[in-house]
Amino acid sequence: MQKNILVTGGAGYIGSHVTVRLHEEGFQPILLDNFSNANKSVLEGLKKITGKVFPCYEGDVLDEALLGKIFSTHQIQGVIHFAAKKAVGESVEKPLSYYKNNVSGLITLLEAMMSHGVAQLVFSSSCTVYGQPDELPVTEGSPKKPANSPYGNTKQIGEEIIEDTVKSGQRLQSIALRYFNPIGAHPSAAIGELPLGTPNNLVPFITQTAAGLRKELTVFGNDYHTPDGTCIRDYIHVMDLADAHVQCLKHLETLAENHHFDVINVGTGNGSTVLEAIQSFEKVTGKKLPYTLGLRRPGDVEKVYAAAEKAKEVLHWQAHLTLDDAMRDAWHWQQKISGSDKSPM
Numbered sequence: 001m002q003k004n005i006l007v008t009g010g011a012g013y014i015g016s017h018v019t020v021r022l023h024e025e026g027f028q029p030i031l032l033d034n035f036s037n038a039n040k041s042v043l044e045g046l047k048k049i050t051g052k053v054f055p056c057y058e059g060d061v062l063d064e065a066l067l068g069k070i071f072s073t074h075q076i077q078g079v080i081h082f083a084a085k086k087a088v089g090e091s092v093e094k095p096l097s098y099y100k101n102n103v104s105g106l107i108t109l110l111e112a113m114m115s116h117g118v119a120q121l122v123f124s125s126s127c128t129v130y131g132q133p134d135e136l137p138v139t140e141g142s143p144k145k146p147a148n149s150p151y152g153n154t155k156q157i158g159e160e161i162i163e164d165t166v167k168s169g170q171r172l173q174s175i176a177l178r179y180f181n182p183i184g185a186h187p188s189a190a191i192g193e194l195p196l197g198t199p200n201n202l203v204p205f206i207t208q209t210a211a212g213l214r215k216e217l218t219v220f221g222n223d224y225h226t227p228d229g230t231c232i233r234d235y236i237h238v239m240d241l242a243d244a245h246v247q248c249l250k251h252l253e254t255l256a257e258n259h260h261f262d263v264i265n266v267g268t269g270n271g272s273t274v275l276e277a278i279q280s281f282e283k284v285t286g287k288k289l290p291y292t293l294g295l296r297r298p299g300d301v302e303k304v305y306a307a308a309e310k311a312k313e314v315l316h317w318q319a320h321l322t323l324d325d326a327m328r329d330a331w332h333w334q335q336k337i338s339g340s341d342k343s344p345m
């Protein structure tokens with residue numbers, strides 16, 4: 001019997017790639033998405049890759065009645081909770097909207113899980129909880145730093161809500177995966193990152209610039225204390241990240257105790273500068289990227305990359321794909337969407 005996994009935000013960037021891997025690993029993904037930051041074409045992409053049409057509920061994670069219907073209709077084994085707003089800048093302008101969506105959304109989901117006896121939860125957290133770490137690579141034991149945006153705060157609060165619920169004795173087994181910088185796309189180019197409007201992340205900016213959709217790329221800051229002066233990030237291929245979720249579910253299934261909370265970094269363990277990322281893109285695509293060096297962007301941390309040992313020990317997972325692999329796949333995806341009327345521009 002296939003195990004049903006509810007994937008909130010399943011039509012989004014990471015959720016769609018995880019959906020593919022869940023299917024390949026014998027799970028039945030059940031999607032819930034309000035399509036506030038996703039395009040329906042994702043569902044066609046999922047069908048193209050898997051040959052399947054997965055149950056997909058169009059609706060909000062804040063909708064108690066809808067969650068009740070999903071949990072009563074399908075026997076859900078576990079939940080992967082991606083549904084969240086994620087634009088750091090927007091969260092500064094609209095904090096209440098972020099707290100409502102990301103924090104109230106999580107609470108609504110947890111209440112529905114508790115009342116339907118669903119105990120396993122994988123939560124999308126972020127390396128933003130570390131701020132600028134004092135030591136690198138950053139381990140899970142490193143202190144959390146005060147969040148520098150409401151978005152980042154929703155991830156910290158989210159982790160605390162789950163931990164407190166576990167401590168209260170509720171039957172809940174949960175792992176918060178702290179993602180570093182997810183990039184790339186499915187190698188088929190049938191799904192990928194589809195930012196609506198101006199992207200917040202580097203790689204869609206790179207690919208849109210290379211595709212001629214943007215005139216020039218600005219690199220924010222070249223006077224950081226890094227080898228070439230630009231910020232350092234731990235870029236992780238979204239397919240590797242997807243695998244980590246499957247491993248996480250498998251790990252939760254093995255737990256003897258009913259109450260469990262843990263946090264695990266999901267990164268490669270290697271840092272790359274922004275200029276190295278650009279060079280990787282230029283190398284694998286043979287395209288020259290027009291870019292200028294601009295001022296630092298407020299709120300950006302200088303460097304962060306993961307200590308990846310805990311993921312290896314606990315989840316038996318490590319990243320296999322390279323920055324070059326991710327750039328190649330991101331470019332194939334960009335070429336596909338630029339050539340279709342589904343371009344986000």
Ligand code: NAD
Binds near residue numbers: 032036081125
């Ligand atoms: P995404 O925006 O592509 O996916 C999120 C999906 O959730 C979207 O499809 C959106 O329509 C949906 N959604 C949002 N609010 C909803 C709600 N209230 N009800 C139902 N659906 C809702 O983002 P992503 O990059 O796939 O990120 C997934 C998760 O990972 C998020 O929680 C994000 O904060 C976290 N995360 C992402 C990154 C990153 O760089 N992409 C890094 C760290 C953590």
